[in-house]
Every structure is written in C-alpha cells, then in structure tokens.
Amino acid sequence: MPEKSSPIIIVGAGAFGLSTALHLTQKGYSNITVFEKDNQIPARYSAANDLNKIVRAEYEDDFYTDLTVKAIEAWKSNPIFKPHFHQTGFLHCVSGTCPEKAVGTMKRFRAAAERHPKIKSHVVPLDKDSTIRHRFWQFNGQFPGWNGYLNQFDGYAHSANALAGVYRATQAAGVRFFLGEQNGAVQEILYSNGKATGVKTANGRVHHASLVIVAAGAAAGKLVSKLGTQIVAKSWSVAHVQLTDEETSALRSIPVTYARDLGFLFEPDPKTNLLKLCPMGGGFVNTDPASGVSYPPSLEQSAFLPKEDEERIRKLLAHTLPALANRPLVHKFLCWFADTSDSDFIIDYVPETSGSVILLSGDSGHGFKMFPIVGSWAGDLIESSGNQQAIPRWRWKTPAAKGSTSWGGDVSWRLGDTKELSEVQPRKAKL
Ligand SMILES: Cc1cc2nc3c(=O)[nH]c(=O)nc-3n(C[C@H](O)[C@H](O)[C@H](O)COP(=O)(O)OP(=O)(O)OC[C@H]3O[C@@H](n4cnc5c(N)ncnc54)[C@H](O)[C@@H]3O)c2cc1C
Known part of the structure; x- marks a missing residue:
C-alpha cells in the first residue's frame, strides 16, 4: 500500500x-x-x-444491479454528482420485429428489476404498444409491436x-x-x-x-x-437531431427510450436543443493486422455514421417521433470504449x-x-x-488467442455482428 x-x-x-x-x-x-x-x-x-448516458440500475446479473443501486444513491445525494442526474425513467422495450435473443435479454432485465427490493416498486409493465402510446403523450409514434416496461428508478446523466x-x-x-x-x-x-x-x-x-x-x-x-x-477497442455510433426551442420544451421529461433492436434516445438537452440517438448493434472494431489487437483510430476517422446505423436510428424515430424521422442527423461520430x-x-x-x-x-x-x-x-x-x-x-x-474474432458477441445483451471499421468507413475517413 x-x-x-x-x-x-x-x-x-x-x-x-x-x-x-x-x-x-x-x-x-x-x-x-x-x-x-x-x-x-x-x-x-x-x-x-x-x-448523456443511461443510468439504469437493472442488470441481468444482480452483482452489477446492486452496484448500480449504490451508484444511483450517490448520483442523487453527492453534491458533485447530483446536478447531472435526471431521473426521467427508462422505457425498455423490444419492437415487434425484434430477434428472439434480444427479447430474452429484455425479459431478464425486467425480471431483475422486478425482483430487486429497492427497484421493484418503480417498475410499470407495458406489455402492449397501445399501453405505451397511452402512457406517453409526448410521443406521437405508433410503437408498432413494442412491449416491455418502464423503470422509474432509472434515468440518465x-x-x-x-x-x-x-x-x-x-x-x-x-x-x-x-x-x-x-x-x-x-x-x-x-x-x-x-x-x-x-x-x-x-x-x-x-x-x-x-x-x-x-x-x-x-x-x-x-x-x-x-x-x-x-481489451478490444470497440465503437458504437452516436448522432443527434437539432431541435427548436419549442420542440425541446415539448419533449422535456420523456424517459430514456430504448428498443433493444433499434437503439435508444434521450430527453433533448435544453442548452443545445440536441436530441441524442444511439443505434447500438454489434459495434465496430479497428484491428491492427500485425498484433491482432483493436485500437481506437483518430477522431477524424471516427467522424461519421455508418449507413446501417443511420437506418436503425431513422426507424427508431419513425416508431417513436415520426415527425423527426427524416430530419438531418448532426454531430455524428463513432464513440470508442474498452470491451472485454x-x-x-x-x-x-x-x-x-x-x-x-x-x-x-x-x-x-x-x-x-x-x-x-x-x-x-x-x-x-x-x-x-x-x-x-x-x-x-x-x-x-x-x-484470448490471437485471431479470435468473437469480440464479446456471446454476451447476452449484445445484438448484431461486430464489423471492422474498414468495412463501413467512407473513403474520406480512411485517410
Ligand atoms: C456510444 C456509447 C454509449 C455509451 N452509453 C453508456 C450508457 O448509456 N451508460 C453507461 O453507463 N455507459 C455508457 N457507455 C460507456 C461509458 O462511456 C464508458 O464506460 C466510460 O466512458 C469508461 O470510462 P473510462 O475512463 O474507462 O474511458 P474514457 O472515458 O474513454 O476515458 C479514457 C481517457 O484516457 C485518455 N487517454 C487515453 N490514452 C492516453 C494516454 N496515452 N495518455 C493520456 N491520456 C490518455 C483519453 O483521452 C480519455 O480521455 C457508452 C459508451 C459508448 C461508446
């Protein structure tokens, strides 16, 4: 020591x-x-x-659920952190066409929330798309086939x-x-x-x-x-819709809204009027052929949104906030994290x-x-x-053995294949 x-x-x-x-x-x-x-x-x-980042307590694994419950207590009580936490709730669903793997994942998250003594009273089942439509007046989408739950214990920071x-x-x-x-x-x-x-x-x-x-x-x-x-450097996409003051104001207090097969969106930021979207999916790696290890590339090489991710984001908007589905997407980038x-x-x-x-x-x-x-x-x-x-x-x-390409795809909560950055990068960003 x-x-x-x-x-x-x-x-x-x-x-x-x-x-x-x-x-x-x-x-x-x-x-x-x-x-x-x-x-x-x-x-x-x-x-x-x-x-913003999602702060949701429930994990499939109680070990992390218990830790996040502690973290949320600190988000709410520590003066350094509390100005940044917003307990808007977490609408956690799957769409009507979601693959079975992700339906199972959502159900296990829900079960974890429903069994935890500190969380269970905050969970609202939302088993039909009509229930979701009625509950959230600010969304005017149809939520086709969506089902899941709302956890009011959660939010974002x-x-x-x-x-x-x-x-x-x-x-x-x-x-x-x-x-x-x-x-x-x-x-x-x-x-x-x-x-x-x-x-x-x-x-x-x-x-x-x-x-x-x-x-x-x-x-x-x-x-x-x-x-x-x-550790594998992996990325997911981030993109935003630029809203007006009125649009931002109208969407205040919407929950973090997540369809496991389409990605998620947040309450817009009142300072910038940006509504953030993240399509999730299997993500992208940048493997160095010599070492077999993935490292993050430059910011310039990461400043784009892969086509398949744009399609998922637009579908998420079409299901939830269709008036925004064809708006330009701004401030688009790949965000790199350390995957195990x-x-x-x-x-x-x-x-x-x-x-x-x-x-x-x-x-x-x-x-x-x-x-x-x-x-x-x-x-x-x-x-x-x-x-x-x-x-x-x-x-x-x-x-893992050199040449292994599973990149964590076995982890239950991940959906979709991981691709190499070079497969999706536009020519300009490959420099
Ligand atoms: C798209 C996306 C969405 C996410 N959403 C969520 C979410 O909703 N909820 C959630 O809980 N988590 C989320 N995460 C994960 C979260 O962002 C990470 O868990 C967290 O940022 C990890 O923190 P870190 O300090 O390990 O790494 P980072 O925050 O990446 O920080 C690493 C720092 O090290 C610096 N650095 C690197 N090399 C050097 C060097 N040689 N010398 C000096 N400095 C160096 C970098 O510049 C960087 O500032 C998301 C991640 C991504 C990519």
Whole structure:
C-alpha cells in the first residue's frame, strides 16, 4: 500500500480516471497527478464526453444491479454528482420485429428489476404498444409491436457536465493535471527491475511515481501491451437531431427510450436543443493486422455514421417521433470504449509489476453509470493486501488467442455482428 504522500499517477481523465482521482483525495492521498492527452476536460477522446448516458440500475446479473443501486444513491445525494442526474425513467422495450435473443435479454432485465427490493416498486409493465402510446403523450409514434416496461428508478446523466464537475472538484482538492498532446499524452510507462518508476510524456519529460494507474479506456493496450486482446477497442455510433426551442420544451421529461433492436434516445438537452440517438448493434472494431489487437483510430476517422446505423436510428424515430424521422442527423461520430469478452471490468494490478501498475479499464460500454463510485474500487484495491483484486470477475484475464474474432458477441445483451471499421468507413475517413 502506498504512503498517503506517495506520488500516484493516473493516466486518462475519462470517467474511471477522474473518479479515481476524486476517491483517492477523499481517502487522504495527497500527491496525485492526472495525465490526459486531450487539451480539455471533458476530453474529446473520452467515451464519456457526451450529452448523456443511461443510468439504469437493472442488470441481468444482480452483482452489477446492486452496484448500480449504490451508484444511483450517490448520483442523487453527492453534491458533485447530483446536478447531472435526471431521473426521467427508462422505457425498455423490444419492437415487434425484434430477434428472439434480444427479447430474452429484455425479459431478464425486467425480471431483475422486478425482483430487486429497492427497484421493484418503480417498475410499470407495458406489455402492449397501445399501453405505451397511452402512457406517453409526448410521443406521437405508433410503437408498432413494442412491449416491455418502464423503470422509474432509472434515468440518465449529463455525462460531459459530470466530467467537468469532477474535474473542478479534483483540482480544488489539489490534484495536478497535465493536458494535451505534448504535456498530457503518456507515451510509455517507465520500469526499473520490473517495477514502474513513472511515465514519459510525448514531450519527452519523465514524471516519477510509485504507483501508475492506467485509466486510458479503449487505448489502455497502447501502454500495457501484455493486455493483448483482453481489451478490444470497440465503437458504437452516436448522432443527434437539432431541435427548436419549442420542440425541446415539448419533449422535456420523456424517459430514456430504448428498443433493444433499434437503439435508444434521450430527453433533448435544453442548452443545445440536441436530441441524442444511439443505434447500438454489434459495434465496430479497428484491428491492427500485425498484433491482432483493436485500437481506437483518430477522431477524424471516427467522424461519421455508418449507413446501417443511420437506418436503425431513422426507424427508431419513425416508431417513436415520426415527425423527426427524416430530419438531418448532426454531430455524428463513432464513440470508442474498452470491451472485454465477458463484459466485466478489469480493475487489477498488472502482473509482474510488483504492485506498481494498476489497470482500470474494460468498461465494456456500461461503465459511466458507475462514475460516482468506480474510483472507490481502485481505492479498495490499493488498500487491500496481496496485490490482487479480491473480486475474481475484475481480475486480469487470460488473453484470448490471437485471431479470435468473437469480440464479446456471446454476451447476452449484445445484438448484431461486430464489423471492422474498414468495412463501413467512407473513403474520406480512411485517410
Ligand atoms: C456510444 C456509447 C454509449 C455509451 N452509453 C453508456 C450508457 O448509456 N451508460 C453507461 O453507463 N455507459 C455508457 N457507455 C460507456 C461509458 O462511456 C464508458 O464506460 C466510460 O466512458 C469508461 O470510462 P473510462 O475512463 O474507462 O474511458 P474514457 O472515458 O474513454 O476515458 C479514457 C481517457 O484516457 C485518455 N487517454 C487515453 N490514452 C492516453 C494516454 N496515452 N495518455 C493520456 N491520456 C490518455 C483519453 O483521452 C480519455 O480521455 C457508452 C459508451 C459508448 C461508446
């Protein structure tokens, strides 16, 4: 366990890195430095730098449900987080043509919500499309064949604003930040006799530390090469419809609306009048042929919406808000996260570093809801004995064989095939 005054470096100021900085300062660690390769926080490379992320408590797996119930308690009570949480409810459905796999997933989520003592009273069954139409006056779509449930325990968080809030709180608590492609981008972790001694940034400067926490999201493999394919950089699309003031106002307080086969949309953002849409699906990877590992590409290469995703988004709008179905889609991009084959996070010491490097990644596309508490898990690991994660599912995993292409498709809640970025990229973005 490091001394409270020992130098600790956190690489990455996304959701996991900022939360860790916050929790470590609250535990009394006084010498923390965060490195972020973007020159701003919220960082443009962070998967969490977005208008909003779903905060829904129910998982098929009670382990994560219990954690999210704790996270939602923190979203609602902690003054740093509470301005950013909006308990609009979560309308969780399948459309009439949804594949069986996803129907089963939705039913298991619903069962999880209905059996949890803190959640069950908030669940409203919506087994027919007519029931959905009657319940939500703001939607004028037909919801053809939709069925599912509304969970009023859930909602969303304004994720970019939450990142900015925690950035301010950690600065105020004395955390130092180095930002930008030169000062903030960590090029490598430096070792002496198998133990990390610090990091080197792109400008060649060396920063010493007794503990390095790698919270670099989808790019973690660039710094910890022995990760191999334990973490796969994967992306889903994001797009928006630009609304008028009146349209935004009329849609205030709609629930997060999700058909598992079509994707989801949120209450519009009152500041920008943007309505965010995410089509989900199997996602896209960017595999380096030499290593077999997928790494995130540049922002420029990610600035487009694949055709198949646009079709799903337009169908989602046609079912729910048909007046918007043919509107231009703006601010379109692929958002990169760190996927693992079983969808569990990795929060553990990197083997053979004598307890000097922790990996905090593998968010698997569902980590933002844990923002208020994820940093406490890194704190628990640091203060545990034996340099090993006590929770087996968050331990360092055995890397999949090179050439494996399953990319987590076996995980129940994922639907659709994962494709290579090169298969869907428009020519202009391939540069
Ligand atoms: C489209 C999409 C939708 C999602 N929706 C939800 C949702 O509804 N609910 C939910 O709970 N979760 C959701 N997620 C997942 C959520 O965004 C992630 O779980 C969360 O952002 C993970 O945080 P992180 O800190 O591990 O990674 P990130 O937030 O990506 O942060 C990593 C940071 O590390 C920095 N970095 C990388 N390499 C270096 C380096 N060498 N030097 C310095 N800095 C570096 C990056 O610039 C970045 O800022 C979604 C993800 C995507 C892609």
